[in-house]
Amino acid sequence: MRTDSGNPVSRRSFLKISAATIAAGAAAGSALHAVYETPREKGIRRVPTYCDLCFWKCGAIATVRDGRLWKIEGNPLDPLSRGRLCPRGTGGVGAHFDPDRLRTPLLRASERGREVWRPVSWEEALDFLASKMRAIQTNYGPESMAAFVHGIGGTFLKHTLKAYGAVNIAAPSFAQCRGPRDTAFRLTFGDDVGSPERTDIENAQCLVLIGSHLGENMHNTQVQEFANAVGRGASIIVADPRFSVAASKAKFYLPVKPGTDLALLLAWMNVIVSEKLYDKEYVGKYGFGFEQFAASVVPYTPEWAYPETGIEPETIRATAREMARYRPATLVHPGRHSNWYGDDTQRERAIALLNALLGSWGRKGGFYIPSSMDVPGYPYPAVPKPSRPALRAMSNKFPFANEDISTSVREATITGQPYPIKGWMVYATNLINSLPNQDETIRAIRQLDLLVVVDVIPSEIAGWADVVLPESVYLERHDEMNPELFKQPFIALRQPVVPAPDNQKPNWWIARRLAEKLGLGAYYPWKTIDEYLEHRLTAGGYSYEQLKKQGIIRGKQPPIYFDDGAPAQFDTPSKKIEFYSTQLAQAGFDPVPKYTRPDPGPPGYYRLLFGRAPVHSFSRTQTNPLLSDVMSENSLWLNAREAQKLDLKSGDYVRLRNQDGKLSNPIKLKATERIRPDCVFMVHGFGHTSKALRSAYGKGASDAGLITRYKNDPLMGGTGMNVNFVTIEKGA
Template sequence: MNSLSRRKFLKITGATVGAAAVITGSGKALFKGADKVNKKIVKGIKKIPTYCDVCFWKCGAIAYVKDGKLWKIEGNPKDPLSKGRLCPRGTGGVSAHYDPERLNSPLIRKKERGEEKWVAVTWGEALDYIAKKMNKIKEKYGPESMALFSHGVGGTFLKHTIKAFGSRNITAPSFAQCRGPRETGFELTFGDVVGSPERTDIKNSKCLVLIGSHLGENMHNTQVQEFAEAVEKGTSIIVVDPRFSVAASKAKYYLPIKPGTDIALLLAWMNVIVKEKLYDIDYVNKYGFGFEQFAAEISQYTPEWAYPETGIEPELIRTTAREMALYKPATLVHPGRHTTWYGDDTQRSRAIALLNALMGSWGRKGGFYLPYNYSVPKYKYPPYPKPEHEPVDNPNHKYPFAEGELLSTGIREATITGKPYPIKGWMVYATNLTQSLPNREETIKAIQNLDLLVVVDIIPSEIAGWADVVLPEVTYLERYDELNTASFRQSFISLRQPVVDAPGDQKPNWWIAKQLAERLGLEKYYPWKDIEEYLDTRLKGAGLSLNELKKKGVVTGPKEPIYFDEGIEPEFYTPSGKIEFYSLQLAEAGFDPVPKYKRPEQPPPGYFRLLFGRAPVHTFSKTQSYPLLHHQMEENVLWVNTDVAKRFGLKNGEYIKLKNTDGVISNKIKVYATERIRTDCVFMVHGFGQTSKQLKSTYLRGASDSQLITRYNTDPIMGGTGMNVNFVTFEWEV
């Protein structure tokens, strides 16, 4: 009952010391430890344009520096991605700079891997150590035995160094653990990928279908802005999700689907649309390939057939199918982003692509537009050495349609088995592998086989805890990076530039990559003095200059037609040159040419399917320690249906643990008993329950979905890892 809290206690005792104690506490907590920043203090407010790095959307931003200290960050109104407004993470990006738990100097491991015992060393010592180890790996196993896991634009130069070193084993979990199946599914259908930022014309859609996509909780800025615009316009929204998401609360139709049965729903929708001839007949006739076979195939999938699988009433399936058809071609069935769910994800993505094809939405207003990117010539480097071996991740093309990007889990497997050839060194940049790859134990097992694990990070992340060498990088607010020329509605080019000095001995990735290359005798690959010279050279090639970009932050290209109706000649880069309703490529490789539904494995009695997703204030597991974002959400909670909670005697707000079917027990997590989820699954936000002891603010806060994802179904088409296939039950020994 008594609430003489610690702060209050200090207050009382402080008062006896006098007013001085009060003045020192002047609420500058946010600026703690940042006194060293910006040695030459410039009085007044400076606005510096840059682009954000808290997620991978890369919004144009303007940082405000007040009296030499970073004050706030706003969207850059000239930027087509942010349109002047950042998401909460972008706004809170300030505290990436002020995070008191940042790495401060290079570290070399002192004890066993994972014990997190280090010796602080100089950059020279650390880089010499790495170069020596890399050369040893090269001598003994060849350069391909060095792999790089790198997520985001900051990895550009490390990739360059590794390629120059002679390895193509460069990967990011954003493919096989995230977008991969979608890109493959769309490429098989339309001959093109969806890309990032997604080419979805949400703001012009008249009917928007979200399948598991939780826009609003997933804060990819432009999409959320356009989603809100669509809501305001009265767009008919259909949400399919086992959880009543924020997006579901804005929907006209909410379909509380049984997890894992989306393909059945998609087939039934297409069945209704084809049977009732509700599809865009001209479009399908003109651009479609194999429609007849497709139509014959799906004629068996009636809503009545789908009902027991999906739990969605046949009438609701029919009504929503007709609703979609009503607004075609401005009906956008959103392809999602994180699509590695059940292992049949390429086929589900293909079904989504086919439904869009029936709506005629590809290349049409309110569907999928055709994006442009700003053409900036590449910097001319000497050619990379030709690797002796193919990349290690997909031996014998086991996953025949894993194209474009490498499989992170494939490289992990090769590291464990040594086949087709050993992987002995990992460099990890901006991806927390123990959280981002399924089955943590496998990752740790792979790490044990390594001769070298280098982690470049900003904070002492979980993966950094396993490293031999940790290299502290500056945040995006303290460095230049590669230009952003992503494809979008309108071509643009944006610059990331430093807005404040780094608080300690951290270095930018380009510097690290260049220094390492020089130590590896690869200096000819770094003809430029510094990144400013590199950027200026590239920009001059596009008729711009670094100085111009430093002032403007973003330069946009001309408005160009983005829809077929605006005069673009439709082109489909498929074998048939058309939209492939029936895929001969798939048939030849032994897969279903038209997606088929297979009933997913069901949870054993007393167990619940573990689902995970995102919260608006965090990006994966990287932002939990940023003070501003930390206080918005310090730990995740376990969403449990109220009836289930009642049946199992779970009290709202109490801590419990979860046990999966392999007996893995999670860290404690608070129960959130809610009407917003089905009774056969539970949900948590990804990225919590971190085990890095050095990262005190996040250490064992909430539970880690990754830890419980011991099982995954690999997509036979492209090697993606379906992760929604784990079942958990409740444990009380907290």
């Protein structure tokens, strides 16, 4: 049944199962009725599409009233949103009306970093860009043009860059976000956790969250399933220095000392192994190196872990037994943003191993086996063979990275080694706020001959660009389709609901026109995006007309659990679940995770922690008028007794100074019982310094500005960022 379509876009994982299409109407008849058959109202038009407020890509239906965009709701046919968007998705209307959005192409009219621009036509902007790219090609070779992209919208720009000869195309979502987790799970199970994560929260009887703050971290499907788990009384265990919303739903809340999660994980495994609570049949059948692993966790008793973590031995035992009691329907959630302390792949490997002990991978209530629908890739001409490999392939520094490392591209840009990087294309990622140590980013930018930013808002990175290309927002454009790898396979379409208000263009148009300017028009055999989408869908045996009408085409769901016939295959060297990793041993790393005590920081300082709020995505949504109305600034969480000591109260404005003397914007204090006394917390994405983001400029403080230090994960090059410490200064 499995066919290889050669699709360049969808993730072709080892365990991917192809799925046949079924008539969508039959599967979701009643849901369809509710949305499409409501009484026709005069002046009302509904258009299905999928959301772009984050990377979850929920199916949505936008409503236009009298020609004006009115509201967006979830598409009931969509397996991700199930008819309900998250607050950001609901507020997506605000992206269209955002008063601060980019409106026309801009060329820099002053030195870099001084936001002085000259509005130009698309032809002038792209001619300039193409001439600069040709100069880099001639002077240094096309490999010296690098790119940073976030999200599915980068598909066509990446195609143009590859046709040009670029090889360094990094997603900060790897080395700054999910990389350690994906690397650890690949080392253990031979496959990624994926995005959307293959977590079966819906059926979990015991859910363990380590720092993951679902509910504040608004990954729609997961939050829906989390609320269902709470509603049906699932046992929830939360380890977090902060009493998160998720913690408030937990049966066990473990206020773990920041940076010691790995000690807690090792102690849990010690209990489960020593009390023989693990799934012996599963471990015997699928496990490799269990004996070495078991011997390795012997020293990590709960009594050993107590002084490290601050969690009492009896609580560690009780929670370990609780996990074992519900196995295999116990899900130890791997989280998503996992670059915390620099030993993150090993911490995530401990999470993977704990799940393996509980037998939850491939089991109901644990991790399901996802599938996607086969949509063949477009038959493009082959891209040129690079004369120099990607930076990642020229270094043994981070041997387990399987994606380009954004911070390594930055470093090569600064040093010129192993070859110069002279151009950056940045798509939909605000590098100033997404990479740690802003000074290093700016130092790299100063080495560039070209910085081009394609985005919808004038983010901080756009402020440094030579060329700014305004993209239309998702409600105004077509995009790459999404044949999602998920529990229930489906294809989703993004299509325009309303026209772009000014001179913005969709990414596919920009990418195609740039290719033409570079003399690479032959790489775009299609003329319009409709032609591209229809070609691929027809080749896969699907109807473009049906997809346009419904927004979603669902496939038949193959078995998703081992017990139901999903293939139990592990793409590891041993073809088994690797409790002991020979790959790691051979590369000189710990084959079973070991604990190192984190740096406690200078005396009198608080560890700086950051996280998410449900109404904002990264630093991309603070000018959205709907979302900023609900949350216009972040606040600093400080333990109430610490606040008292400092003579501070909620609502006071303070500044943070980090260990390197870096001072933050003023930020409003939240004196609360809901956090440990040794750390502070803020939501990421605020404290904008781009003056062009008029409605968000200077509101709240930026965690990114205070993250001057980072600790590289030696396995995959991730940047652990929870290694900065701050003091609090009174007054604005």
